Amino acid sequence: MCTTPDAPRRSQMRPEEFEELARLAFRALEGLQLEFLGGRLGVKPRSGGNHGCVIEWLVRSCFQARPELWLHSHGLRMRGTDGGRVHPDGTLAPAEAFVGQGEWVDADRVLMVVEVTDADVDADRRDRVEKPRAYAEAGIPVYLLIDRDSAEIIVHSQPDGVRYETVHTLPFGKAVRLPDPVGISLDTEPLKNWVR
Template sequence: MVSVVEDRVLTQDVFEDLARHAIRAEEALRLEFVNGKLGVKAVPDGDRGRIIAWLTQICMQSDPNRWLFGEQGLRIESYRRGNARPDATLAPIDTFVGQGEWASADGVLMVVEVTSYDEDTDRRDRVEKPRAYAETGIPVYLLIDRDTCEVKVHSQPDGVRYEQVVTVPYGKTVTLHDPVGIELDTEPLKSWVR
């Protein structure tokens, strides 16, 4: 027997309500809504957590008035029709005060994704999210790619894509362009890959 399901468009309001209930039902389930598609974000592993802790220390040393927020939900894409939960978001420390679970991306300086070891990481972290973050106008997207042992710094969003993408292997130094303004030595990342 085949079930026929009528195609329905998932709206942002319905998604946010679904995500709120999913978090309450199962702590390990975290949802995103990127490029009109519902996605499940992998639960962070210990290496990912260590990478974010390392990056947090670097960001705090650079400017104590900014914070690298972990797992802050953001409204993204053109006209803010999507929702993402980056692994980390760099912003002035009071940026998200008074906002709910899904905050405006206004004031965000950088988003960070650390690849997970699942089958859709290529599409999600390397294709869909760079476009969505560029559409939102987030100045820097830092992708720490544990599959390829590379760091990709996307910068200069033009409203559709990032005009500049710099890729370096782990062990090299890379510039996180303004407004971040950090020289990032990626040598420690070699310790946190499988």
């Protein structure tokens, strides 16, 4: 195909096209979620097994400490250069924050996002490199990474619009205080049961 210098070329999928693809794939690829970040399509397995135990532990911990907040499972529309779409393992926000918004919600009411590592190499890059950047660009106050490979909990906070200025890493078994606006303390001892 020949193009003239002033003819527009489309090199990336639009976020709206991705949402439609994800909706169709959800039906066809049960057990998988699609993400669109950095202009690339990613596939994320749904949680189960030990990964699911970690999420259930976190749901209970958050609800006991702050019952007005829920750990939601919606997909997020990201602000930033590519308008990505991600499916965090958990999204902490007020209980009614996403009423009527559907599967993909705006990140403006999110207090914390959570990712739990899996054996997938692609997910590893996304959880440790791409998502912290995207979450910081979106202004999400806290990003909690539960790293089952290294048996560590990594708390990212103080987003400056490009990155998180503060990152604390603690081994499983230590108590961790999630900074405001989350303000929840977690006993991470149970996480030792769900490493790889």
